[in-house]
Amino acid sequence: MLNTLLEITALNSDLLIFLAVDLTIAIALLSAMRFVSGVSANVNTTDELAKQDNFAFGISVAGSIAALGIVLTGAITGEAAESLTMEIIGMSAYGILGLLLIKVGRMVHDKFALNKLDKTEHIKAGNITIGIVDAAGAIATAIVIKAVLVWVYGVDVNTLIAIISGFIVSQAMLIIATRIKERQYAGNNQGDSLQEAFEKGQVALAIRYAGQVISTALAVTAASYFFSYSPETLVISLLGWLIFGVLMTLLVAMLTFIAKKLILWGINLVEEVDQQHNIGVASIEMAISIAIAMILTGLMA
Structure with missing residues (x-):
């Protein structure tokens, strides 16, 4: 067995070098994300995390690091490049682009999805709800x-x-999903604003919202199984992504609604989460939303 292992290792020595390079770049980029978060918020990350004990900032940075890790798995997935140099260039390029898109995504989310509140200032002030969102x-x-x-x-x-x-x-x-959830919240709470509820620190609503936006993202990804990548038909494929993403989002929302009714039978979700801020029930809602989206996406694959 030892001889076999040595033979496999010898045959794949180049692959091991590629893996080592990818891991090194990944760790470097993940480390950079903490400091990028500090620069964008105009704070010292060490002070904010260790001296101020700002939990909201920690949650926000944790989300950014997890997000970059997810992006990097997309860069690593697949066959190795033709040369070590190309592997370094490809991994670094995808990683840096992913880091930039995550930061730009936060700016877009702030400006268009949650346009009525200043997330950066609320996170600096320690609003855990905004950190989760x-x-x-x-x-x-x-x-x-x-x-x-x-x-x-x-x-x-x-x-x-x-x-x-x-x-x-x-x-x-994500903007469409946020607008739909705002309308639902207003309809269930006499016209109250979801963003104002976030601003007031209602953690249960943030947990539910997290499940909703993550499940929406998972629904959108299902389109990749139905449209083949081709530079010649890129516009058509991306338009198909958008249309299919909308349909999948609606399907996930419908199935999630049914699943919540069955799993949380006898529980008034509006009363428990919206009004009584029941974090436990909200966590179950989040789990159901993500689980349904993952199952449906898996079936599509």
């Missing part, structure tokens, strides 16, 4: 970016266009 948005964006990275191949202009276009689709879907 921010982390969820970053993770949802990363899920779609990863799907696009796995969908495309090569490192060229067409690949870059496809990745950025996929990012735009993901942001459009």
Whole structure:
């Protein structure tokens, strides 16, 4: 057995070098994300995390790091490049692009989805609810970016266009999902604002929202199983992604609604989560939303 292991190792020595390089770049980029988060919030991350004990900032940074990790799995997935140099360039390029898109995604989310509150200031002030919402948005964006990275191949202009276009689709879907949830919340709570509830620190609502946006992202990724990547038909494929993403989001929402009614039978979700801020029930809602989206996406694959 030892001889076999040595033979396999010898045959795959180049592969081991590629893996070591990928891991080194990944860890370096994950480390950079903490400091990028500090720069974008104009704070010292060490002071904020260790001296101020700002839990909201920690949750936000954790979401960004997890999001970048998800993106990097998309960059690593697949065959190794033709040379070590190309592997380094490809991994670094995808990683840096992913880092930038996650930060841009946060800006888009702030400006268009949650446009009535200043997430950065609330996170600096220690609002855990906003920290959860921010982390969820970053993770949802990363899920779609990863799907696009796995969908495309090569490192060229067409690949870059496809990745950025996929990012735009993901942001459009998250904005639509947020608007729908705002309408639902207002309808169930005499016209109250979901964003104002976040601002007041209602953690249960943030947990539920996290499940909703992450499940939306998972629904959008299912499109990658039905549209083949081709630079010649890129526009048509991306339009198909958007349309299919909307249909999948609606399907996930319908199935999640049914599953919640069955699993949480006898529990008034509006009363428990919206009014009594029941974190336990909200956590179950989040789990159901993500579970249904993952199961449906798995079936589509």
